[in-house]
Amino acid sequence: MSDGNKFDVTTYAQQRQQNRLPLEEMGNVLLDAMQGTLICLDNHNIIIDVSKTIKNYFGFEQSEIIGLSILLFIEDSERDSFAKFLSSTSELYDICCVRMIMAVTNEYRQVKVHRKKKFNHDNADVHSTTPRHSISIGTILVLTLDDSSYIDITLFDVHKEEFYTKMNLIGEITFEDHRGAVITGYLPHEIVSQSIFNFVYHEDRLVKLHALWKCVTNGASKLQWRLNARDGSLVFLHTEYKLIANHQNQDTIVARNEVLDPIQRSQFDELQAAWRHQCAADIKGNSSSFKLNKGTHTVILRL
Numbered sequence: 001m002s003d004g005n006k007f008d009v010t011t012y013a014q015q016r017q018q019n020r021l022p023l024e025e026m027g028n029v030l031l032d033a034m035q036g037t038l039i040c041l042d043n044h045n046i047i048i049d050v051s052k053t054i055k056n057y058f059g060f061e062q063s064e065i066i067g068l069s070i071l072l073f074i075e076d077s078e079r080d081s082f083a084k085f086l087s088s089t090s091e092l093y094d095i096c097c098v099r100m101i102m103a104v105t106n107e108y109r110q111v112k113v114h115r116k117k118k119f120n121h122d123n124a125d126v127h128s129t130t131p132r133h134s135i136s137i138g139t140i141l142v143l144t145l146d147d148s149s150y151i152d153i154t155l156f157d158v159h160k161e162e163f164y165t166k167m168n169l170i171g172e173i174t175f176e177d178h179r180g181a182v183i184t185g186y187l188p189h190e191i192v193s194q195s196i197f198n199f200v201y202h203e204d205r206l207v208k209l210h211a212l213w214k215c216v217t218n219g220a221s222k223l224q225w226r227l228n229a230r231d232g233s234l235v236f237l238h239t240e241y242k243l244i245a246n247h248q249n250q251d252t253i254v255a256r257n258e259v260l261d262p263i264q265r266s267q268f269d270e271l272q273a274a275w276r277h278q279c280a281a282d283i284k285g286n287s288s289s290f291k292l293n294k295g296t297h298t299v300i301l302r303l
Contacts, residue, residue: 036144043138045070045086057145059103070141075099075108085115086139100143114142162258168250169216171196183259185230201226201234207272210279215241215253223275224260224268236260236268 031038031053038051047065054060065073074082078098085096094115099108116139163180167173172195176188184199191199200208204225214221220242227235237257244252260268 031142036142039070039141039143041070041086041139041141045083045139058100058143059105064103073100075101082113085113088115109145112144114144116140162256165196165255165257167196167253167255169212169253171212174252180257183229183257184227184235199227201228204272206279206283207275210275210282211239211241212253213282215243219243224264224271236265238264 031051035057037054037057039047039054040049042048047068047070050062050065052062054062054065070086071079071083075098082096082098085094085098088094096113096115097110098113100111101108161183163183164175164177165173165180166175172193173191174193176191178188180191181187186199197205197208207223208225211221211223211225220240222238222240224236224238227237229235236259238260239258240256242254242256244254
C-alpha cells in the first residue's frame, strides 16, 4: 500500500506470495454447506484473501477480487452504511444485510454478512498456524445468501483430530471429508449413500437417533458416541450437528466430529448412561415422532 488511498499491486502481490492464507484448508466444507463465502479484509477494507466458494455463489474468480475494496461490490445507496458497519469497534460478531453485485448477471442480490473484527492482541488466527497473519487481517467476513444458515467458521481448528460429515435428514451420508478416512479407516466413497447407523456402535444407536431428532426439530444438537472403525476398534467421538435449511433442495445436516481426548474418554461411560436415560424419556414423551421397527428392534425417526 503506497499511501492511505492508492493500492500498489506489485507490492501486494509480493506480500501475498509470502503470506498467503491457506483458506482451502479452513472449512470449505462448512462454507459450501451454508452457501457461504469467507473474505478477509485488511484495515483499509481491501480484500486480502477469499475462499474458493466465491465462484459458486457470487460468480467471481478469487484472483478477480483480491486487491480490491469490498465496497466496490456493494450497491451505491448502501455503501456508506456498510462502511460504518465495517469500521465498528465492537469485538462481537455483527450481522447486517446488504445488496452485493453478482458477476454473471451484474445484478445486485441481498446477502447476509457476518463480521468479526480482528485485533492485534488476538492470540489465535483462524486462518494460519503462524502468528504473523494476525496483524495483517483487519476483519473477517462470512457472506451467505439471505436465506442460508450460518455456521461459525472460526470453530474450525486444524490442530484437532476431527472431520466433517454431511447427511440428509434420515442419516444417509452424502459427504465426508478426507480426514475421516485417517480416523475411521473408511474411504469416503465407501460410506457415501450409506446410513450413519451402519457405523454406530450398537449401544449408542438410541443416543445417535435422539441427537438427529433434536437437530431436525431444534436446528442443532450434540452427542458423544462410538464409531465402529474398519479395523474393528471403536473411535470415541464428540459430534455437533447443525441443520442447513435449503428451500430449493433437500435440507442437510452437517456434523463436526472430534475424537475424544483421554480425559473425555474416562468420563464417557458415566455421561453416556445419563444421556441414554434422557433419550428414552424424550422419545417416550414424543412417541408420535418415532416408530418401532419390530423386525430389527430399532427405532425409526418419523419426519
